[in-house]
Amino acid sequence: MKTLEPYIPLNEIKPDDLHLLVCRQEPRRTFRVQKRKEIPGMLSLARGFSISGADGPAAEDFRHFLQNCMLVRECACGVPIDCSLAPELARPGRYENCRMEIRPDRIRIKAENEAGISRALLCLEDVMRRQNTPDLKFGVMHDWTCQRLRISRSPIASYRFGGGWELLRNTDFYPDEYLNRLRRARINAIWVAGLFREMIKSEILPEITEFADEKRLTIFGF
Numbered sequence: 001m002k003t004l005e006p007y008i009p010l011n012e013i014k015p016d017d018l019h020l021l022v023c024r025q026e027p028r029r030t031f032r033v034q035k036r037k038e039i040p041g042m043l044s045l046a047r048g049f050s051i052s053g054a055d056g057p058a059a060e061d062f063r064h065f066l067q068n069c070m071l072v073r074e075c076a077c078g079v080p081i082d083c084s085l086a087p088e089l090a091r092p093g094r095y096e097n098c099r100m101e102i103r104p105d106r107i108r109i110k111a112e113n114e115a116g117i118s119r120a121l122l123c124l125e126d127v128m129r130r131q132n133t134p135d136l137k138f139g140v141m142h143d144w145t146c147q148r149l150r151i152s153r154s155p156i157a158s159y160r161f162g163g164g165w166e167l168l169r170n171t172d173f174y175p176d177e178y179l180n181r182l183r184r185a186r187i188n189a190i191w192v193a194g195l196f197r198e199m200i201k202s203e204i205l206p207e208i209t210e211f212a213d214e215k216r217l218t219i220f221g222f
Contacts, residue, residue, distance in 0.1 A: 042135040045079050
């Protein structure tokens with residue numbers, strides 16, 4: 001037990017750490033787009049944008065970036081950003097494969113799945129953030145990952161020693177804002193610590209799962 005004692009305080013949630021649960025996506029840096037001539041060979045989103053074919057956290061976060069970091073408004077007369085699924089882009093050893101075509105009048109995004117569309121939007125954001133301007137060079141970009149599963153864990157989620165398994169506590173260690181930050185880091189899975197005997201009843205060994213509560217799994221949609 002003495003070898004475990006130093007780790008117990010590390011797994012106790014402190015009031016000062018609660019701000020980690022409600023962290024929101026804030027603009028990394030903002031600037032005011034200056035009126036200037038359009039750069040040859042570049043598509044400018046300064047006049048506005050519109051997104052079709054994408055919804056959910058990925059699209060909302062991309063809108064947030066353009067509106068709050070690039071100071072670009074969403075409007076019907078803006079540059080169309082068309083997103084669509086293209087299962088034929090799937091390749092062995094490549095995951096979330098996506099293709100971004102930058103044209104003089106629009107942006108076309110094709111991806112093998114929804115995760116690929118999210119990756120494409122993050123890729124466009126990275127390009128604009130690096131050059132600190134809402135401009136994109138004409139041409140085609142590709143992106144994918146060779147690692148299918150990228151796992152992380154909440155820094156304040158409790159472990160058994162000292163705080164008990166996190167599924168036994170009422171605290172939400174994975175709020176939507178935190179999950180969105182994980183998505184931005186290209187994380188697509190979370191590790192939740194717990195004991196099966198406390199979550200799933202066994203027909204073979206019912207005596208050791210007498211107090212199992214399967215409702216805990218519904219927290220994560222299992």
